[in-house]
Amino acid sequence: MKEEVAVIGVGQTAFTRNCGVSIRELCFEAYREAVEGLDLSPKDIDALIIASAPEYDKQRTPAALISEYLGLTPSPAFYVESVCSAGTTGVRVAYSMIKAGVHDIIVMIGFQKMSELSSRDAAEVMGRGDDTMFSSPFGTTMPAGHALYAQAYLHKYGATEEQLAKVRVKNSHYGALNPKANYKKVLSLEEIMNSDVICSPLKKFDCCANADGASCVILASAAKAKKYTSKPVWVLGVGAATAELNWSVRGSNTSFLATREAAKTAYEMAGLGPEDINVAEVHDCFTISEILAYEDLGFAKPGEGPKLVEDKATYHDGKIPVNVDGGLLSKGHPIGATGGSQVRTIVKQLRGEAGETQVAGAKVGLAQNVGGVGTYPNVIIFGR
């Protein structure tokens, strides 16, 4: 086990609509869970990284605001962003700074408060993550982009809309067991198939929804980790990549090639392969995204992703459990908070604290968090 940088604390708020608190309070709630039982004082914390996406609330440059509220000044604080994968970009940067010896203990907080905007305005803001000269004015929203990949996938492999829906059946099953998920209703295949079409073939229940929330991951050097916790979870591999923003010049429309790049880097760094992963969190912003993630992470061969969920291999007692916390589909997707929430689930699984969704004997976990339409994937492998 590579013992260089560890996660020593994780926390998150409930993911909700209309949280009714300020962003500083939202971040504090996630931080409070992460520091609980750690005997860590603000003075011990060397830096704060804030992960978020701008324009959903009025506050610009929130890092100092949150640093002050948590009592972390004068330690450095700054902001990172790669839209929906901001949280794991924050973890990747924190990992690097600790491994470099620049800092020993870093708090990473991801947050988003999306309910200050109407759904329509939020979709507009989100759309401007695509090229505002050549793409977004023509309607390249997130559902539209993922629907194109879904159409191509169904066409190429003869997969069905029911197979996509089965991802949501699984994730709604686990969402009902997650007290912090926004959508706790167990959904049947029929309910999903009969839900309104958003962008064919994706229906309402194939899509995750906006939310308010925050998550927190505290990382530390090996020496500090051992001082503060008896249950360090080690960062074994970290990979990232970036796809062309313009979908039409990418090499595939049935795979997110950048996830393959990121996974390759992370597996190589960890000295592990897909067969070594005991539990995974993947970025299921849409049902198709989870299917593509199965294949791009090497859990299934191209075209064989749907079979994995049909065979219940990705349930918590299956061969490769995926999103057994409900995923984005059931938790909700407060953009900057999502990556940290994934890391929290993996860390709790590896610590054996996952309750009735615990994957027996989980020793190695993986989080795949993606910004945009397959644009900014991060893959991080953890072990204990």
Added chain:
Amino acid sequence: MKEEVAVIGVGQTAFTRNCGVSIRELCFEAYREAVEGLDLSPKDIDALIIASAPEYDKQRTPAALISEYLGLTPSPAFYVESVCSAGTTGVRVAYSMIKAGVHDIIVMIGFQKMSELSSRDAAEVMGRGDDTMFSSPFGTTMPAGHALYAQAYLHKYGATEEQLAKVRVKNSHYGALNPKANYKKVLSLEEIMNSDVICSPLKKFDCCANADGASCVILASAAKAKKYTSKPVWVLGVGAATAELNWSVRGSNTSFLATREAAKTAYEMAGLGPEDINVAEVHDCFTISEILAYEDLGFAKPGEGPKLVEDKATYHDGKIPVNVDGGLLSKGHPIGATGGSQVRTIVKQLRGEAGETQVAGAKVGLAQNVGGVGTYPNVIIFGR
């Protein structure tokens, strides 16, 4: 000389109003100067960090857009921000990732295109960098914040408005010699003193102005640096800190204490002190900011900053040359681009490529870049 991470290339666009090109083209121009003569292909570049501040132009999450335009996909790309010090935060993160062994060569590009907004709208966006619940609705703009520090400073030390103006006299002298500066007019003490009051005691020519521009810094590990250039400039020390966003709870109103923290860290890491610095770039968003920087960086004792510029010690042939490229006051201040422009000036000075503003025998240089009203300082020390 600590040979771990080096700057191997620097570039910037001219800083202008209404640049008339897209942000991708703006970034390309800075990148082109930085790679000139390096024999570096896109495949050799391991990551791209984009430093900017959101909301000045419509494009969100610009990292992938710029990565694609420069041909750098699928290498990871992401975004960092600490408002006006985003560029040096980008350099600090790049330094850490290279020192950690995560990447070998990183391109950092900072940019801002501010002319898409009216000056009024830009001031509003900028104001929302202060606390949008308790401060910015009451008018805590950047000039207002710095004017409060200026008033307190003049009162405490009996300094004069003429002394502040002498910073601009110096910087306008050097701005006239910088082909990339937006404001090339040499200003007399009288012109500065007679310019319109913006927020007393700060007058128009005590203030820097919005601009469009981009800058680029390419960093590399020691082995790669030596492969690509015969003139590596080494990163010797890196420090950062964060002040409370709420000015009223800070410990001083005549010093930016966070700059003192950041400088302490950077000096300690470099094993150097203020007396070892041959040339410096400081964040002169207002004339008072340069005076405070002299003192907070240890170039002058508290209250003795004004004497430094009066005695011409901060001219290029003085004891401690500061902002001999014209500073923000003469170059203009395209937020995300400013830090990289400072680094470019220091690197060119240390390489002996600074033309008629060359500081004779410069071996150690320092850049101090600050976001907000003293909120996010970065201090980086370079050597050759």
